[in-house]
Amino acid sequence: MKRFLGTCAMISAIALAGCGGGAQEQNTSSKSLEGRIAIDGSSTVYPISEAVTEEFRAEHPRVRVTIGISGTGGGFKKFTTGGTDISDASRPIKGKEHQKAVENGIEYIELPVAFDGLSVVVNPKNDFVDHLSTEELHRIWQPGSAVRTWRDVRAEWPDHPIKLYGPGTDSGTFDYFTEAINGKAQACRSDFTASEDDNVLVAGVAGDIDALGFFGFAYYIENKDRLRVVPIDGGRGPVAPSTRTINDGSYSPLSRPLFIYVAKAGLEKPQVKAFVDFYLANAAALAGEVGYVALPSRAYDLDRQRVAQRVTGSVFSGKNTVGLDIAELLALE
Amino acid sequence: MNALSGDSPGLQRRRRMDRAFRVLCTTMAWTSVLILAILLLDIIRNGTQWLDLQFLQSFSSRFAHKAGIYAALVGSVWLVGLTAVMAIPVGVATAVYLEEYSPKNRLSRFIEVNIANLAGVPSIVYGMLGLAIFVRAFGFGHSILAGAATLSLLILPVIIIASREAIRAVPQSLRHGSYALGATQWQTIRAHVLPVATPGIITGVILSLSRAIGETAPLVIVGAATYVAFLPEGPLDNFTALPIQIFNWAARPQPDFHDLAAAGIIVLLAVLFVMNGTAALIRFRTQRNRPW
Numbered sequence: 001m002k003r004f005l006g007t008c009a010m011i012s013a014i015a016l017a018g019c020g021g022g023a024q025e026q027n028t029s030s031k032s033l034e035g036r037i038a039i040d041g042s043s044t045v046y047p048i049s050e051a052v053t054e055e056f057r058a059e060h061p062r063v064r065v066t067i068g069i070s071g072t073g074g075g076f077k078k079f080t081t082g083g084t085d086i087s088d089a090s091r092p093i094k095g096k097e098h099q100k101a102v103e104n105g106i107e108y109i110e111l112p113v114a115f116d117g118l119s120v121v122v123n124p125k126n127d128f129v130d131h132l133s134t135e136e137l138h139r140i141w142q143p144g145s146a147v148r149t150w151r152d153v154r155a156e157w158p159d160h161p162i163k164l165y166g167p168g169t170d171s172g173t174f175d176y177f178t179e180a181i182n183g184k185a186q187a188c189r190s191d192f193t194a195s196e197d198d199n200v201l202v203a204g205v206a207g208d209i210d211a212l213g214f215f216g217f218a219y220y221i222e223n224k225d226r227l228r229v230v231p232i233d234g235g236r237g238p239v240a241p242s243t244r245t246i247n248d249g250s251y252s253p254l255s256r257p258l259f260i261y262v263a264k265a266g267l268e269k270p271q272v273k274a275f276v277d278f279y280l281a282n283a284a285a286l287a288g289e290v291g292y293v294a295l296p297s298r299a300y301d302l303d304r305q306r307v308a309q310r311v312t313g314s315v316f317s318g319k320n321t322v323g324l325d326i327a328e329l330l331a332l333e
Numbered sequence: 334m335n336a337l338s339g340d341s342p343g344l345q346r347r348r349r350m351d352r353a354f355r356v357l358c359t360t361m362a363w364t365s366v367l368i369l370a371i372l373l374l375d376i377i378r379n380g381t382q383w384l385d386l387q388f389l390q391s392f393s394s395r396f397a398h399k400a401g402i403y404a405a406l407v408g409s410v411w412l413v414g415l416t417a418v419m420a421i422p423v424g425v426a427t428a429v430y431l432e433e434y435s436p437k438n439r440l441s442r443f444i445e446v447n448i449a450n451l452a453g454v455p456s457i458v459y460g461m462l463g464l465a466i467f468v469r470a471f472g473f474g475h476s477i478l479a480g481a482a483t484l485s486l487l488i489l490p491v492i493i494i495a496s497r498e499a500i501r502a503v504p505q506s507l508r509h510g511s512y513a514l515g516a517t518q519w520q521t522i523r524a525h526v527l528p529v530a531t532p533g534i535i536t537g538v539i540l541s542l543s544r545a546i547g548e549t550a551p552l553v554i555v556g557a558a559t560y561v562a563f564l565p566e567g568p569l570d571n572f573t574a575l576p577i578q579i580f581n582w583a584a585r586p587q588p589d590f591h592d593l594a595a596a597g598i599i600v601l602l603a604v605l606f607v608m609n610g611t612a613a614l615i616r617f618r619t620q621r622n623r624p625w
Contacts, residue, residue, distance in 0.1 A: 038571075040558075043584075050560050051395045057562055066571045067560035068475075069581070070553075197584055199591075222586035290395055291586060 041075025218291025475556030495537020
């Protein structure tokens with residue numbers, strides 16, 4: 001049964017990839033492509049890059065692609081010293097990292113490739129939490145928060161202790177959540193159960209009726225029956241994360257863009273250029289398949305434009321990107 | 334009543350203590366066996382359904398049913414092979430020097446203390462060392478060679494200590510007999526000391542190589558990749574290894590991949606089993622050839 005379902009998924013994936021269009025244009029002429037592509041960076045973006053590589057390999061079996069998981073920061077460390085062609089990033093490049101790239105003469109092109117919707121979840125047996133506002137989330141998670149029980153959050157809720165679960169402080173997910181909710185990356189109360197392994201958080205919330213946790217959308221989708229997702233009110237009424245609400249921007253402010261950064265010098269290598277084209281043509285379909293959400297199609301067009309015109313530098317860096325429309329940002333250039 | 338029946342209260346208490354200690358030790362021993370058995374059963378239950386030829390011959394994939402461990406398995410074999418080639422000669426030679434040649438002075442004691450301490454250094458520290466020296470300074474890049482060199486450093490202390498124990502256990506009379514017949518020190522070591530010490534040395538080597546094949550942290554630092562869909566063509570190629578692949582699968586959201594990780598663990602255990610089996614065989618052969 002598993003295999004059958006898997007086969008179905010595969011067939012639909014191939015069909016989807018076929019719809020991508022761009023993929024097919026090059027497939028006869030470039031069988032001869034070879035060489036290496038070095039990718040490293042965020043573990044969050046990894047599943048997308050892996051999926052793209054897998055499909056790319058079907059067309060260019062002789063191109064040797066390696067993908068590492070050093071984290072967004074670790075990936076940039078290698079990228080800005082010229083060690084990799086492409087860097088996976090779950091946040092925009094930082095000013096310091098950009099500085100390093102400039103010093104080393106590395107020019108890069110910044111390409112958003114998908115959305116992730118940070119999902120706030122509770123135990124399915126918890127029946128009183130109908131939604132949470134960002135202000136309530138802030139009161140729960142702010143540094144030195146006095147919230148100890150659910151009643152501290154909203155007066156009509158029961159007097160049960162609230163048990164908090166979240167990703168480890170090294171993760172980009174934690175950075176983004178704290179920036180979106182508490183206004184400053186890394187600013188957060190410290191008395192919660194933290195784990196770098198999101199599966200531990202899923203198990204924790206699924207087994208604890210008083211739990212409240214947050215992590216990437218993919219982990220919620222894969223464990224839908226063991227968790228209940230909480231609609232978030234960011235000022236325009238409660239919205240639950242879903243493929244649609246993340247894609248159209250209404251699930252705000254907890255939707256975040258995921259990036260790849262491509263070295264301009266790397267684009268001179270035909271295999272890297274082909275790979276990036278392939279990536280942008282298929283990211284929408286493949287991101288959905290691995291638990292993320294596609295960007296609006298206009299964003300991929302703008303991405304392609306940036307590659308074609310070799311637009312270097314970052315439009316996201318140093319900006320508070322929380323709740324911003326991605327196409328608007330890209331159009332700024 | 335009388336001395337012979339031995340029922341004085343003191344003796345009774347000592348006997349009780351004796352029995353209690355025996356029971357305690359037995360329970361402890363079986364508890365660890367039980368825990369191991371539960372772990373293995375759990376892994377085998379989850380993993381066996383995924384274990385087939387396709388699993389062994391495929392590269393990693395985002396679809397659990399298409400994913401395989403080929404690149405990681407071959408990477409690990411390369412890694413352990415290169416590590417053995419580098420670490421064994423250096424380790425055994427160092428042990429021979431320390432036991433047979435080095436004068437017993439302050440310097441040799443200093444070296445001994447250092448080696449003993451190095452055996453306890455956390456593996457991640459070796460990873461940092463490997464990154465600075467092999468990857469950067471020597472320019473090996475994120476290659477199998479850099480990984481193997483790092484692992485060699487990591488297991489050298491263990492090989493040296495085990496080999497020294499084995500060499501020290503060779504009876505002094507054997508050496509004296511050899512010298513008495515006019516053999517040089519080299520002839521004595523080659524023909525008498527090393528053959529007799531081989532079983533002990535092999536045990537140390539296998540234990541340390543078994544540790545090397547399970548190491549993840551130093552490899553991650555040295556720059557082993559997670560997704561590699563090709564086989565290494567030489568020692569300077571990029572690579573991935575079994576523990577890295579297993580860790581990556583275990584961290585994914587889809588439950589199927591957790592079972593896949595279990596299947597990967599079975600493969601890792603099988604490789605370990607083959608290595609230990611080979612060692613047992615060599616030990617058996619060499620022990621049979623002992624001159625006495």
